Amino acid sequence: MPEFVGAVDQGTTSSRFMIFDHDGNEVAKHQLEHTQILPRPGWVEHDPVEIWERTNSVIQNALRHGGLSPADLVAIGITNQRETTVVWDRRTGRPYYNAIVWQDTRTDSIAAALEREGHGEVIRRKAGLPPATYFSGGKIKWILENVEGVRADAEQGHAVFGNTDCWVLWNLTGGPDGGIHATDVTNASRTMLMNLETLDWDDELLALFDIPRAMLPKINPSSHAEAFGTARTSRPLRTAIPITGVLGDQHAATVGQVCFAPGEAKNTYGTGNFLVLNTGTELVRSQHGLLSTVAYQFGDSPAVYALEGSIAVTGSAVQWLRDQLKIITDAAESERLARSVDDNGGMYFVPAFSGLFAPYWRSDARGAIVGLARYNTSGHLARATLEAICYQSRDVVEAMEQDSGVHLDVLKVDGGVTANDLCMQIQADVLGVPVSRPVVAETTALGAAYAAGLATGFWRDTDELRSHWQQSKRWEPSWSEQQRADGYAGWKKAVTRTLDWVDVK
Numbered sequence: 001m002p003e004f005v006g007a008v009d010q011g012t013t014s015s016r017f018m019i020f021d022h023d024g025n026e027v028a029k030h031q032l033e034h035t036q037i038l039p040r041p042g043w044v045e046h047d048p049v050e051i052w053e054r055t056n057s058v059i060q061n062a063l064r065h066g067g068l069s070p071a072d073l074v075a076i077g078i079t080n081q082r083e084t085t086v087v088w089d090r091r092t093g094r095p096y097y098n099a100i101v102w103q104d105t106r107t108d109s110i111a112a113a114l115e116r117e118g119h120g121e122v123i124r125r126k127a128g129l130p131p132a133t134y135f136s137g138g139k140i141k142w143i144l145e146n147v148e149g150v151r152a153d154a155e156q157g158h159a160v161f162g163n164t165d166c167w168v169l170w171n172l173t174g175g176p177d178g179g180i181h182a183t184d185v186t187n188a189s190r191t192m193l194m195n196l197e198t199l200d201w202d203d204e205l206l207a208l209f210d211i212p213r214a215m216l217p218k219i220n221p222s223s224h225a226e227a228f229g230t231a232r233t234s235r236p237l238r239t240a241i242p243i244t245g246v247l248g249d250q251h252a253a254t255v256g257q258v259c260f261a262p263g264e265a266k267n268t269y270g271t272g273n274f275l276v277l278n279t280g281t282e283l284v285r286s287q288h289g290l291l292s293t294v295a296y297q298f299g300d301s302p303a304v305y306a307l308e309g310s311i312a313v314t315g316s317a318v319q320w321l322r323d324q325l326k327i328i329t330d331a332a333e334s335e336r337l338a339r340s341v342d343d344n345g346g347m348y349f350v351p352a353f354s355g356l357f358a359p360y361w362r363s364d365a366r367g368a369i370v371g372l373a374r375y376n377t378s379g380h381l382a383r384a385t386l387e388a389i390c391y392q393s394r395d396v397v398e399a400m401e402q403d404s405g406v407h408l409d410v411l412k413v414d415g416g417v418t419a420n421d422l423c424m425q426i427q428a429d430v431l432g433v434p435v436s437r438p439v440v441a442e443t444t445a446l447g448a449a450y451a452a453g454l455a456t457g458f459w460r461d462t463d464e465l466r467s468h469w470q471q472s473k474r475w476e477p478s479w480s481e482q483q484r485a486d487g488y489a490g491w492k493k494a495v496t497r498t499l500d501w502v503d504v505k
């Protein structure tokens, strides 16, 4: 009897394969980074072939590290960086172009034109999203318009689109040799092409982007007993394993944090930050700059919706200190450097590298460091970077409270940045609300495993999953109300200094 569930987590910076036991504990994992291709300011690409090769390797290596064979896995789930767009030739498996990553801003003129021509309202109403560079629709349009031969191939059904879940699934299930071209509702809800109520591709939205329907994958529930397909490639899996769960990474983290009831929320701190609030089977439309999205859909049950506050740059600002400024040598050093000072020394860093996402949605913004005095040090910059992570989260928490009326009495957190003790303390201070991290911090992979295991009956129901959740650490607010109010007022002022910086035509 197989005793474990596997999860592919194809993220923005790396791909992981994780294996979980019946109690939701990690049994084995392997992780490999892939290249960030930055050809021009604002452009971010990945090589889809490299992503698929790394995914293959991490599956094999995790199994080997765990001393397991594919036959020990009852099912596999897939979770992924969302919105990142791959267009490939289904006859050969060859991508027409690099993957255009969610952070990429090259489609700003496409987004601005949609708004200018009065289509913003229909996109907000049907897709739950504002026209923005972030989502897949504009990226597909860009490839159709800028890469030779793609449109003709798309019209004939040869050129197909997928986010990286779909690309990995298609390859795992055989690639050009019968690969399954499917995705799930959560990924589809990030394209600007799916109607949130019908949960199907919407002809009016497709027409706005001039995207042929034949390019698009079939949309399944996120957890699906009939399986998305069977992983059957000779490498890395020689045994047929059903793939029964697919979810975008933030939706998977919501499941991994067992936010199954309306009013439950989590905040994930990775490359960016993503706060997701479960709003139940009711679709709530944001008035304050959040996105409406599908949280998950399990089997035949109705879709569960969420409000989401997406922040483009948080952990990646720490990577910027490391890779571009070279003032630290690893991410953890950001904490040591920030601890060399008592406060931000009057300095704020707004890392609007890709414009500002929630709740501002300003593609004309760019990053700024403000309030500088001769007195300031690299310690203040490190501190301001950690504060920026927390202030951006406060912005979306405020929007969420206004939209939903839900007041958080604790913020459930996860993701790589939560290893930073100081940052989590600042988060509690800035919010005035305790912050709580679970034992299994890899909630993204865990959520994908949960979706896959629920479909096969490996886990009975969501109550069983709830019983796995355990707190590992909690941070209590320590600032006075005055300190909190002054700090936040400084942040809001700093944000205004980043706006209206680049001209979007």
Ligand SMILES: Nc1ncnc2c1ncn2[C@@H]1O[C@H](COP(=O)(O)OP(=O)(O)OP(=O)(O)O)[C@@H](O)[C@H]1O
Residues within 6 Å of the ligand: 010, 011, 012, 013, 014, 015, 081, 249, 269, 270, 271, 272, 314, 315, 316, 317, 318, 319, 331, 332, 333, 334, 335, 415, 416, 417, 418, 419, 420, 423
């Ligand atoms: N101790 C630390 N202090 C601050 N930031 C950290 C620390 N450790 C990791 N990070 C940041 O966390 C991020 C990685 O977190 P995580 O692995 O959760 O990312 P991720 O978003 O899942 O990656 P991906 O985008 O590939 O899915 C990186 O941006 C890194 O800079």
Ligand SMILES: [Mg+2]
Residues within 6 Å of the ligand: 011, 012, 249, 270, 444
């Ligand atoms: Mg991730």
